[in-house]
Amino acid sequence: MVSINDVARKAGVAKSTVSKVLNNYQSVSDKTRLKVERAVQELGYVPNVVAISLSKKEFNRVGLIVDIHHNNQFIDEIGMKYLIGAFEKAKEYHLDVVTFFTSQFNDMSSKQLSAYLKSQRINCLIIYNLSIENKNIYKLIEKQEFYSVLVDSLLVNEKTSSVSIDHFTAQYEVAKKTIDENDFKKRILYIAGGRGGYITNQRLNAIKKLQKEIGFNLIVKYGDFNEYKARQIIFEYSRDIDIVICASDLMAIGAVFALSEMDIFRPVCGFDGITLMGYTKSAMNTVEQNFCQKSKQAFDELKKLLDGGEGRHIEIPYEVCRVDYMDVIQK
Amino acid sequence: MVSINDVARKAGVAKSTVSKVLNNYQSVSDKTRLKVERAVQELGYVPNVVAISLSKKEFNRVGLIVDIHHNNQFIDEIGMKYLIGAFEKAKEYHLDVVTFFTSQFNDMSSKQLSAYLKSQRINCLIIYNLSIENKNIYKLIEKQEFYSVLVDSLLVNEKTSSVSIDHFTAQYEVAKKTIDENDFKKRILYIAGGRGGYITNQRLNAIKKLQKEIGFNLIVKYGDFNEYKARQIIFEYSRDIDIVICASDLMAIGAVFALSEMDIFRPVCGFDGITLMGYTKSAMNTVEQNFCQKSKQAFDELKKLLDGGEGRHIEIPYEVCRVDYMDVIQK
């Protein structure tokens, strides 16, 4: 491995000078700069990020925490998009990232988790879809031990920003659209996410507002973002309702398939805009989010925090639409 | 940040002694060991992996390279399973992993790539579905610059192992089963993967063997593992054939949907066993692989290489089956 010493020797200068050239310090003459650059070229030298990390006390390693606690298969799609966006930004900012799944932390206390992350020299986090069940992670954020950006779980403090769409309005819009499109709309079944979750409540409030405005009988059931549970709920309640509104696409798909097995038709709408919907060929309304883009914005926000910015909430756009098979496969 | 020096001071010993305790050296008296352990506890000390990495010359950082070059959406599922398996093993072995997507390397020469990886202090790689188009990565492996394990791309040398199922036999079995199950089987369309790829050729050879044994007219087209291309191929050729055999589930799904749009029926079989198949509700034969498990075995193999083992090829099991919706959503 060719090091900065080798470069210094080859260029006939001190290694501190090489360092200055590499880091674009002004106090270097063009002549020495040239010598150094040539030596770097000839030796094929590349800086050792580990040594840089050790040397710079404030070096930042970013921990990405992806929630795969709900072990639905198709959370995969969302998680992957998040990662792709984050990795791209990491390269752009020259930041080192480490990926974790929440399941890895299940048996750790908040303290243990903190120690574990710090031992990895991680000082900032991007956390996707943090659920209230992950108490250890929540504590970390409240204690402000790390610079953090939360994606889709609103929580802000000095060192914490959050990024999400406006879940209230989005749920309101997609539900209203679905209801308006149909003639029978007296009895509505809402399959919510996880009981007590912030997002779940936001979306639920939207439905309640709609109920007041339009006036319909509302049944609320919690599907925990789980396709199978949504399916069971449909089997139990769908006979007595006109429309099914789901807090996620996955639950919506579970609902549609269950309905088709029961051989009855009820309009269904979802939430997320995952490509999987295109494959079910059941054209329903949903809220489309650009997960990759969202992840990138979260990274930008983290960068701002690291540069001294204050924690804040960022709202990003969404779109009420249908996911079509032909859009999904186009290449 | 509490360091090894703080622990040493608190325990009243030299930092080298602390180091020995931490690394379970035998040459430490129980008394000092206890003192040190107590100091570690009280201070909440955790080793700095970065410093360890710099100090140990042979420290291993593993680069995971996932191919998302074919930008099909549902490569996501496979990629995620690979990552989950790898991360789990990484934690088990206490190895640091860094994730890359092949697309990040597109504009790099083999030399640049090598330098980039080394600057990240990466000395070993697990590469998933390496395609022959990624020449820069191929060169790296041939030059044996890194300990590597290839998943699903057979290539072995002193520092390189590979892990995959027996693609020849698997393709043979699933194709034969599909053909046996049907009455009309005189004209068969095989939608292969990428022209010239090792796996593609393996699978193609299986089909040719079958052709000799059974005797049918064979049309071979290359779909590049792309759903859309498979679709186009179907539109063009399916009228004159009896059965469609695809080298991937994704292409099989594209084929099934295209056939249904044409309003004709042809038996189709796939390859991979992705859960997406369950959602299309088109029960077809496929070859199911456990991607997570495969990734774990690849990691085990890498560990063996690092411990001085020789490069070799590992064959892992598969299963010819159908992917059913109820299996996919069961929780």
Place this chain on the structure above:
DNA sequence: TTGTACGCGTTATCAA
């Protein structure tokens, strides 16, 4: 069994 001293590759602080 314990401690001293040095090296890992880099940045930062001074003094020259």
Place this chain on the structure above:
DNA sequence: TTGATAACGCGTACAA
């Protein structure tokens, strides 16, 4: 504008 030297936190010969 340059260069010597001390950190950064840890592992490890080698000496005590």
